[in-house]
Amino acid sequence: MFIRNESFYSFRRQYPIITILIAIHLILFVWMNFLPFGGWVLALGIGNNLAVANGEYWRIVTPIFMHYSISHVLFNSFSLVIFGPALEQMLGRIKFLLVYFLTGILANVATFYIGGLTYPPHLGASGAIFGLLGLYVYLVIYRKDLIDHANAQLVMTIIAIGLVMTFVGSNINIFAHLFGLIAGAALGPIILNGVKPYSYYRQRAVHDDGKVAFDPNRWNKKQRNSKLMKKLLWICFIILVVAGILSQLF
Template identity: 75%
Template sequence: MFIRNESFYSFRKQYPVITILVAIHLILFVWMNFLPFGDLILAYGIGFNLDVANGEYWRLVTPIFMHIGMGHVLFNSFSLVIFGPALEQMLGRFKFILTYLLTGIAANVATFWVGGLMYGPHLGASGAIFGLFGLYVYIVLFRKELIDQANAQLVLTIIALGLVMTFLGTNINIFAHLFGLIAGAALGPIILTGVRPYSAYRQRVYDEGEVAFDPTRWQKRQNMRKRLKPVIWSILILLVVIGLASRLF
């Protein structure tokens, strides 16, 4: 469920929404840091409560896609690539992007109302990503048929680590993380209506030259999973270290 075996070609074909979101993250990051007029994009897109109070309501949306630090953009993009595909498949493209945007906006609205007018500038996809985590929390608690026990324990562990990082890290928008998580869980009863469990083989896209049928594929996949397990854990640990070491907005 959270192990990525796809090539780039098959990943972007199976999960186009996540591919586009990550592309937007990286394009805006490069633009804001290295290309002309990047400072204007940052100035007009960053979340700032006083500007929102003065009518610049787009700032409740634009921060979801913006990152200024390398660790920040990598942490959020990797998190989306690892934990997003299962939800994009189960929900479908429309429900997935709707959930992502609604929870991200809810996180920024909560930052506006709870943080006060002079709350410092903020940006990043963390609120929306915690919204996806909130949806997983609802699945683990109330829709157990959609996730197996091993993956449920894994995602709850990651969520717990994310909450610890929220309170231990510096320059982190605590309101966005907490209310994004709450918004995701609150959407669960509605957004999960009629969904089926994740399947690694549903609508699989085969790379060019790949054999579509192999009588020994199940044994090969089992061996591959055993080899990949320590790699996946290494990636997760790396993400945690990046998140703890980075100064996030």
């Protein structure tokens, strides 16, 4: 579920929603930091509880797409690449978007009500990503038919690491992480109704004539590359985790 063997072309065709979300992350980050009016975009979209109380309700949504630093945007985008595809395939595009937006919005609503008007400005997709992780928590506990034991252990380990980082790191929106996770798990009974398990066999190749067919060699290629990809996955994840921690410390 979490090992990515697709090329960039096949990934963006199979998971268009995740591709679009990551593109928005990167475009906004570049705009805010390197292009004209970037400061205006940041000031207009950043989460600000006092501004929300004064009627600027869009600030409950816009922080989901905005990030402070390069490590921040890369870490959240990489997490979306790893944990999003299985859910986008199982849920479908509409349900996946619904979960992503609802959990991200609820995370910011919790920040507003619990953090109070003096809570520091905040932004980032972490609340929505923790919402996806919360959905995995529900899968592991109540829908074991949708996730195997090995993947269940892996995702729960990552969630545990994420929660530890939430409390030991600085400049982290604890409310967004916790309530994003809770919101994702709470949506599980509704959103997972009628869902089929993730399957590599649903990945399809398109021939030049436009006809859709299975690639007979795809599974063999995945078997040969799975060990290497797993090592690369963990190396990249560890590098990004370390980069995220260092960015909070210095």
